[in-house]
Amino acid sequence: MLRRLYDRTMALADHPHALWWLAAVAFVESSVFPIPPDVLMIPMILARPSRAWLIASVALVASxxxxLLGYAIGALFYETIGQPILQAMGKGDAMEAFNTKFNDFGFWAVLGAGVTPFPYKVITIxxxxTGMPLATFMATSVLARALRFFVVAALLRVFGAPIRSFIEHRLGLVFCVFIVLLFGGFFALRYL
Structure with missing residues (x-):
């Protein structure tokens, strides 16, 4: 089933309204959809490199x-369903402690999920x-998604088709290493 969904998504890259399809895929990927917008972006940019920045911008805004939809899902379902269940189980206080810890590192969680292969929808929800401040969430989402989509667009615009394999198979690893090094640097500055 996932393969058929992937193939269908790839076919949308050739559609006359591909930018609208990219916007739709980027929008739902941030909250519920399992296929990242990169699968549409890559063939679209390879077909029309002069539109790389437009394509990345559409993916950024829609994502x-x-x-925000993912954020709303997390906020609304937690308040109406999750919190009462946890309170009934006597776990309400433990959840508050988790929320505080998550929000202490919220910027990094959103940044990491926004640029790496980790599902961004998990962090948005x-x-x-956890009630992360909306301003922090939005600013970090814009930064992370812009970094991801514009790096992909720049690589494809400069290197064309030969970079496609690298992007599809190794760019996530490169972003993961970048995040680990960034965390490591901050850890070293703070504790060493």
């Missing part, structure tokens, strides 16, 4: 808007669920 951040979809992130958790951000709403």
């Amino acid at each position: 951040v808007a979809g992130g 958790m951000s709403g669920w």
